Amino acid sequence: MKKSVFLGALTVAGLAAGAAAAATVDDVKSRGKLNCGVSTGVPGFAAPDANGEWQGFDVAVCRAVAAAVLGDPTAVEFVPTTGKTRFTALASGEIDMLARNTTWTFSRDADLKFTFVGVNYYDGQGFMVPKELGVTSAKELDGATVCIQTGTTTELNLADYFRVNNISYEPVPIETNAEAQQQYLAGACDVYTTDASGLAATRATFEAPGDHVILPEIISKEPLGPLVRHGDDEWGDIVRWTLNALIAAEEYGVTSANLADLSSAPTDNPEINRLLGTEGNLGEMIGLDGDWALKAIGVAGNYGEIFEKNIGESTPIGLARGLNAQWTNGGLIYSPPFR
Amino acid sequence: MTTLTDPPKETFRLSMLIYDTRYRSITIQVVAMIGFMLFAAWLISNTAENLATLGKPIDFGFFSEPAGYDINQMLIEYQNQDTHLRAAFVGLLNTLLVAVLGCVTATVIGVLVGVLRLSPNWLIARIMTVYVEMFRNVPVLLWIVLAMAILIESLPAPSAFRGDEPEATMKLFGSVALTNRGVYVPEPLFSRSLGNMHLFGESGLRFDVSLDLIAFLLVLGLSIFAARKISARANAIQEDTGVRPKTWHINLGVIVLPTLILLVLLGFHLGYPELKGFNFQGGTHLRNSLIALWLALSLYTAAFIAEIVRGGIMAISAGQTEAAGALGLRPRRIMSLVVLPQALRVIIPPLISNYLNLTKNSSLAIAVGYMDITGTLGGITMNQTGRELECVLLLMLVYLCISLTISAVMNWYNNRVKLVER
Numbered sequence: 075m076k077k078s079v080f081l082g083a084l085t086v087a088g089l090a091a092g093a094a095a096a097a098t099v100d101d102v103k104s105r106g107k108l109n110c111g112v113s114t115g116v117p118g119f120a121a122p123d124a125n126g127e128w129q130g131f132d133v134a135v136c137r138a139v140a141a142a143v144l145g146d147p148t149a150v151e152f153v154p155t156t157g158k159t160r161f162t163a164l165a166s167g168e169i170d171m172l173a174r175n176t177t178w179t180f181s182r183d184a185d186l187k188f189t190f191v192g193v194n195y196y197d198g199q200g201f202m203v204p205k206e207l208g209v210t211s212a213k214e215l216d217g218a219t220v221c222i223q224t225g226t227t228t229e230l231n232l233a234d235y236f237r238v239n240n241i242s243y244e245p246v247p248i249e250t251n252a253e254a255q256q257q258y259l260a261g262a263c264d265v266y267t268t269d270a271s272g273l274a275a276t277r278a279t280f281e282a283p284g285d286h287v288i289l290p291e292i293i294s295k296e297p298l299g300p301l302v303r304h305g306d307d308e309w310g311d312i313v314r315w316t317l318n319a320l321i322a323a324e325e326y327g328v329t330s331a332n333l334a335d336l337s338s339a340p341t342d343n344p345e346i347n348r349l350l351g352t353e354g355n356l357g358e359m360i361g362l363d364g365d366w367a368l369k370a371i372g373v374a375g376n377y378g379e380i381f382e383k384n385i386g387e388s389t390p391i392g393l394a395r396g397l398n399a400q401w402t403n404g405g406l407i408y409s410p411p412f413r
Numbered sequence: 414m415t416t417l418t419d420p421p422k423e424t425f426r427l428s429m430l431i432y433d434t435r436y437r438s439i440t441i442q443v444v445a446m447i448g449f450m451l452f453a454a455w456l457i458s459n460t461a462e463n464l465a466t467l468g469k470p471i472d473f474g475f476f477s478e479p480a481g482y483d484i485n486q487m488l489i490e491y492q493n494q495d496t497h498l499r500a501a502f503v504g505l506l507n508t509l510l511v512a513v514l515g516c517v518t519a520t521v522i523g524v525l526v527g528v529l530r531l532s533p534n535w536l537i538a539r540i541m542t543v544y545v546e547m548f549r550n551v552p553v554l555l556w557i558v559l560a561m562a563i564l565i566e567s568l569p570a571p572s573a574f575r576g577d578e579p580e581a582t583m584k585l586f587g588s589v590a591l592t593n594r595g596v597y598v599p600e601p602l603f604s605r606s607l608g609n610m611h612l613f614g615e616s617g618l619r620f621d622v623s624l625d626l627i628a629f630l631l632v633l634g635l636s637i638f639a640a641r642k643i644s645a646r647a648n649a650i651q652e653d654t655g656v657r658p659k660t661w662h663i664n665l666g667v668i669v670l671p672t673l674i675l676l677v678l679l680g681f682h683l684g685y686p687e688l689k690g691f692n693f694q695g696g697t698h699l700r701n702s703l704i705a706l707w708l709a710l711s712l713y714t715a716a717f718i719a720e721i722v723r724g725g726i727m728a729i730s731a732g733q734t735e736a737a738g739a740l741g742l743r744p745r746r747i748m749s750l751v752v753l754p755q756a757l758r759v760i761i762p763p764l765i766s767n768y769l770n771l772t773k774n775s776s777l778a779i780a781v782g783y784m785d786i787t788g789t790l791g792g793i794t795m796n797q798t799g800r801e802l803e804c805v806l807l808l809m810l811v812y813l814c815i816s817l818t819i820s821a822v823m824n825w826y827n828n829r830v831k832l833v834e835r
Contacts, residue, residue, distance in 0.1 A: 157796070158779075158792055158793075158795075158796050161796060161799060162795075162801050165467075165799070165801065181797075182799075185798070185799055186799035187467055187468050187469055187799070206572075207572075207691075215691075216690065217689070217690040217691050217692055217694070218690075218691040218692070219594055219691060219692060224779075224782070224788070224792060224793055224796075225792060225793055225796035225797075229482050229793065230481045230482060230797070232483075233481055233482055233483045233493040234481075234493075236483075237492075237493060237494075243483075244485050244594075244692065245482075245483045245484070245485050246485065246594075246702075246782055247485070247779075247782040247784060247788065247793075248782055249779065249780070249782075256562075256565070257565060260565045260566055260570070260593055261570025261571075261572060261573075261593060262565045262570070262593045262594055262701065263594075264691045303467075304467065304468065305466070305467065305468075
């Protein structure tokens with residue numbers, strides 16, 4: 075009798091464990107930390123600085139979400155993932171969200187069962203070659219040895235591009251950006267291909283960046299953005315609207331400098347008021363405090379400030395806003411209204 | 414007069430299952446078994462259910478979809494529009510290649526080092542000790558990465574071979590190019606080739622076998638068989654008359670001539686690598702990743718095999734060596750005729766597990782970008798399709814099959830060499 079009770083209890087406990095995998099936001103709150111997947115180190119996007127603090131454009135998204143949910147931008151456990159391990163880490167629940175320059179594609183959305191919450195960087199795949207090779211176009215790369223990060227969309231784009239142009243190449247699969255850099259600099263491959271932003275970031279760390287050129291061809295669309303698992307829409311909304319809050323803040327002119335002023339009392343712009351929680355109850359609707367967006371923007375400023383600080387033209391990476399300017403400036407960055 | 418009483422009739426009561434020592438152990442085993450099976454069933458059904466909730470029920474349909482990625486080292490024809498199954502097959506052959514190369518090299522080095530470690534020469538024995546201790550006490554992954562780094566950093570890039578006064582030149586009369594992308598060696602070519610035999614039609618497992626290679630092996634095999642016959646006849650004559658007829662020149666002719674004639678008939682010549690465009694073209698390209706993995710796995714496993722060989726030799730009593738010496742055998746013959754054949758019986762069983770280890774360690778290939786089955790099926794395919802569980806289960810099955818095959822072959826060999834007791 076006792077044994078059957080014990081077995082019964084065991085079964086119930088097991089079933090409960092199986093069912094407990096729902097609300098991510100509750101998990102994050104009870105844990106007191108956000109587990110955020112980032113890359114293993116792409117300068118400007120996600121890399122630890124000299125003090126071991128993670129810094130970068132993607133890292134800023136993680137910190138903003140942590141600030142919005144937990145009120146503390148440092149309450150983030152950064153989990154470095156490679157192109158290969160990132161999806162397994164997210165699908166298994168090891169990380170709550172992934173902010174690792176990951177391309178939004180149909181099959182990742184529908185087949186891999188992830189929800190992309192938006193785009194924080196519109197990118198495209200490019201090629202970098204040493205200047206001394208004298209190559210001016212990707213179409214001249216017949217027979218070249220190409221270093222490529224394995225498990226990425228770039229791997230598939232590369233195969234498509236060379237097939238369509240009827241030229242051959244030798245792929246050298248590589249796990250991380252650092253290994254690719256080592257092989258490329260040693261001349262073990264002629265070409266390094268990844269997203270153009272990644273190429274710029276990698277080139278910025280070279281001793282002589284001027285000796286390397288990024289070819290004009292951009293062979294794919296790579297909208298990069300944070301993503302979460304399918305099936306937890308509340309959590310997806312939180313990450314989506316945190317990103318949108320950063321973008322909207324730039325559009326409405328909310329910066330880290332005037333944030334305190336604007337949030338102390340309602341302004342005459344109702345959008346800003348709703349965003350910063352001085353009017354309405356948007357925060358409540360997604361299960362957070364009224365000042366969630368205020369905290370998110372307070373970490374490192376709005377989208378534009380984050381861009382300039384980490385990868386903008388004043389940094390060694392030196393990326394222009396281009397497609398990533400606000401829609402009001404002719405770019406693609408656009409947040410749905412806060413209403 | 415005796416009264417016979419029937420022994421008390423055994424009646425089975427349920428409580429005897431616990432209180433009767435005859436049944437208790439069975440009861441415990443049955444309960445434990447049921448418990449274990451319930452747990453396993455719960456685990457499986459829970460996994461299946463969770464995957465279904467996630468919208469990813471177990472499904473192997475992705476195998477027939479185009480893979481979409483390229484693989485650098487292909488032992489069979491493959492291009493990026495072939496299926497995931499084909500890509501996995503390419504990876505499997507790469508795994509087998511490095512496993513076979515590794516096992517053979519590790520055995521050769523291991524036996525050599527094991528024997529030399531027992532050498533009376535102080536210096537040689539100490540050097541071998543240092544080698545063994547260095548290699549078996551550092552994780553093999555580090556050896557693989559180190560080998561790759563050395564190859565990449567120390568050898569010249571193909572561009573160094575360019576120009577009128579190149580920094581680097583091809584070795585061995587301009588036939589071999591050592592570059593940091595790999596080693597290019599001449600390849601055998603046949604101008605009057607017999608062509609290929611296509612197996613398995615158009616399926617994902619289709620496979621071409623070179624008829625030239627088959628013909629070559631066939632002729633060589635027959636020649637060796639004939640040479641054996643000639644030697645046997647010589648032995649018989651020696652038994653009868655005590656005089657051994659000279660056979661080495663006949664044997665040499667029997668082995669070499671037919672093979673040579675076949676090669677000439679097929680129009681055998683070597684294709685030399687040549688620098689064209691970005692890379693060397695022609696010749697056989699042994700990629701850095703293969704060399705690094707092969708070298709590191711062989712050297713690492715050889716250290717273990719050396720210890721096994723040393724143990725096997727030391728298990729043979731010194732009396733055997735002394736007796737052989739007393740018969741006038743020289744040290745080398747004592748080793749090859751007396752000690753090693755007996756030591757083999759001790760050596761082979763642990764050797765099997767080292768072969769298995771080497772094969773399984775080859776899954777570290779991705780560290781240097783070698784596209785083995787872990788890199789294709791368990792790497793890119795898994796990543797592009799998102800079928801983690803299916804891919805990992807299949808991968809486990811593949812390694813299990815390879816390992817069991819190696820075990821079966823080695824056990825068969827072990828049975829052949831083991832001491833026959835009468």
